[in-house]
Amino acid sequence: MNFPGPPGPTQVSRPDYPSFIPQASVKGKNQAKNGPREGEAGHAMKAIVLPKYGPPDVLQLKDVEKPAPKDNEVLIRVHAASVTTGDCEFRSLKLPLAWRLLFRVGFGIRRPRKKIPGQELAGVIESVGNAVRSYKKDDQVFAATGLGLSAWAEYCCLPEKGLIAMKPSNMTYEEAAVVPVGGLHALHLFRKADIQRGQKVLVIGAGGTVGTIAVQLAKSFGAEVTCVDSARKLDMLRTIGADHVIDYTREDFSKNGEKYDVILDVVGKSSFSACIRSLNKKGFLLLGNPGLSQQLRGMWTSIRTSKKVTGGMISYKTEDLVFLKELIEAGKIKSVIDRRYPLEQVAEANRYVESGQKTGNVVITVQSWHPSCTSERSREWLDEDFRGDIVDKNGDR
Numbered sequence: 001m002n003f004p005g006p007p008g009p010t011q012v013s014r015p016d017y018p019s020f021i022p023q024a025s026v027k028g029k030n031q032a033k034n035g036p037r038e039g040e041a042g043h044a045m046k047a048i049v050l051p052k053y054g055p056p057d058v059l060q061l062k063d064v065e066k067p068a069p070k071d072n073e074v075l076i077r078v079h080a081a082s083v084t085t086g087d088c089e090f091r092s093l094k095l096p097l098a099w100r101l102l103f104r105v106g107f108g109i110r111r112p113r114k115k116i117p118g119q120e121l122a123g124v125i126e127s128v129g130n131a132v133r134s135y136k137k138d139d140q141v142f143a144a145t146g147l148g149l150s151a152w153a154e155y156c157c158l159p160e161k162g163l164i165a166m167k168p169s170n171m172t173y174e175e176a177a178v179v180p181v182g183g184l185h186a187l188h189l190f191r192k193a194d195i196q197r198g199q200k201v202l203v204i205g206a207g208g209t210v211g212t213i214a215v216q217l218a219k220s221f222g223a224e225v226t227c228v229d230s231a232r233k234l235d236m237l238r239t240i241g242a243d244h245v246i247d248y249t250r251e252d253f254s255k256n257g258e259k260y261d262v263i264l265d266v267v268g269k270s271s272f273s274a275c276i277r278s279l280n281k282k283g284f285l286l287l288g289n290p291g292l293s294q295q296l297r298g299m300w301t302s303i304r305t306s307k308k309v310t311g312g313m314i315s316y317k318t319e320d321l322v323f324l325k326e327l328i329e330a331g332k333i334k335s336v337i338d339r340r341y342p343l344e345q346v347a348e349a350n351r352y353v354e355s356g357q358k359t360g361n362v363v364i365t366v367q368s369w370h371p372s373c374t375s376e377r378s379r380e381w382l383d384e385d386f387r388g389d390i391v392d393k394n395g396d397r
C-alpha cells in the first residue's frame with residue numbers, strides 16, 4: 001500500500017554503481033578468524049556504518065566484511081530494511097535524559113558498539129550454520145534484528161531462534177521489512193489488554209510505524225478503533241480501518257466525552273492524566289514510549305485504581321512474528337509505505353524520517369541495487385515492485 005508523503009525534489013534515485021566503490025572498512029560481526037579482509041572480491045559487502053552518535057551526516061556507506069553465520073545462525077541476503085523514528089533516536093541520542101543514559105550504557109558510552117544500524121529487514125537465506133534446522137538456503141524471511149541491529153547492510157547474520165520468521169507469502173520484501181518493529185511492539189502491548197470484540201480502542205500516534213499496524217491489529221480483534229494523529233494522515237488511517245479519526249492539532253481527544261476500554265499511546269506526548277480520565281472503569285492504558293515519570297505514575301495507578309497501565313521494558317517473541325505473518329496472509333494487515341530509498345541514501349532517508357513528514361513507513365531497498373544481484377528472482381522483484389515508483393536522478397521514471 002503506497003501512501004506517498006509530500007513530494008521531495010527527488011523521491012528516490014538509482015545509485016550510480018561506481019558509488020559502491022569501497023570507501024573504508026570496518027570489521028564485520030562474526031568475522032571468521034582467518035576470514036577475508038577489506039575489499040576482497042566476493043567477501044566484502046556494502047553497509048551503512050554509524051561511527052559516532054550524531055546527525056544523519058555521520059552515517060557512511062562502507063565496504064565491510066561480509067558476516068559468516070555461526071553454528072546457530074542464518075546468513076540473510078537483505079532485500080529491504082526500514083528507517084524508523086527509533087533508528088533516528090538511536091543515531092542522534094535525542095532522547096529524554098534517562099533514556100539517553102540507558103542507550104549509552106546499552107549501545108556504547110562514547111560511540112556505538114554496534115556499528116551497523118537497522119532494526120528490521122526482509123530477505124533470502126543465503127546459508128545456514130551447522131546446527132540450524134528451521135531454515136534452509138533460499139527461504140524468504142523477515143526479521144527484527146534486536147539489540148544486534150545490522151539491517152542496513154547487504155547481508156546480516158541472525159540466530160535461528162531470534163526474531164525471524166518466514167516472510168508472508170502475499171507481501172513483497174519491502175512490505176514485509178516494515179512489519180517486525182511496529183508489529184511486535186503493538187502486539188506485545190495489545191496482548192496485555194486482551195482486547196475483546198466490540199471494545200473501544202484509541203490509538204494515539206496512529207499514523208506511523210507502530211500505529212499503522214496497531215490500528216489493523218485492533219480491527220482484527222473486532223474493536224471499534226479511534227485514531228489520533230495529524231491531519232495529513234487521517235485519510236490513510238480511514239483506509240486501513242479507522243472507525244473514527246481525530247486531528248490532534250485541532251482537537252483534544254480527552255475533551256469530547258468519549259471513554260475507551262484500551263488506549264495505546266504510541267508516542268508518549270499526551271498527558272498521562274488525560275489518558276487515565278478517558279479510560280472506562282477497568283480500562284487499560286498501554287504506554288508505547290513511556291518516560292520514567294509515566295512508568296512510575298502507571299505503577300501507582302495500577303495499584304490504587306481499577307485501571308491498568310502497562311509499558312516500559314519489553315521483550316518480543318518469535319511466535320508473535322509468526323502470528324503477524326498469519327494475520328497478513330489472512331488479509332488483515334497491510335504495510336503502509338511512504339517512500340523508498342536505496343541503501344546508499346540512508347542518510348537522506350533519516351533526514352526525511354526526522355522531518356516528521358513520514359506517513360507510515362520508509363523503506364530501504366538493499367540487494368536489488370547491487371550489480372552482483374543477478375538472480376532471476378531478484379530481477380523479477382525489481383521489475384515488479386519498483387515499476388513507476390522510482391524517480392531517477394534526472395527525474396525520469
Ligand SMILES: NC(=O)c1ccc[n+]([C@@H]2O[C@H](COP(=O)([O-])OP(=O)(O)OC[C@H]3O[C@@H](n4cnc5c(N)ncnc54)[C@H](OP(=O)(O)O)[C@@H]3O)[C@@H](O)[C@H]2O)c1
Pocket residue numbers: 084085086087089181182185204205206207208209210211228229230233248266267269270288289314356357358360
Ligand atoms: N521497543 C520500544 O520500546 C519501541 C518500539 C517501537 C517504537 N518505539 C518508540 O515509540 C515512538 C513511536 O514510534 P513509531 O515508530 O510509531 O513513530 P512514528 O513512525 O514517527 O509515528 C509517530 C506518529 O505519531 C504522530 N504524533 C506525533 N505527536 C503526536 C501527538 N502529540 N499526538 C498524536 N500523534 C502524534 C506522528 O505524526 P506527526 O509527526 O505528523 O505529528 C506520527 O504519525 C518512537 O519514539 C519509538 O522510538 C519504542
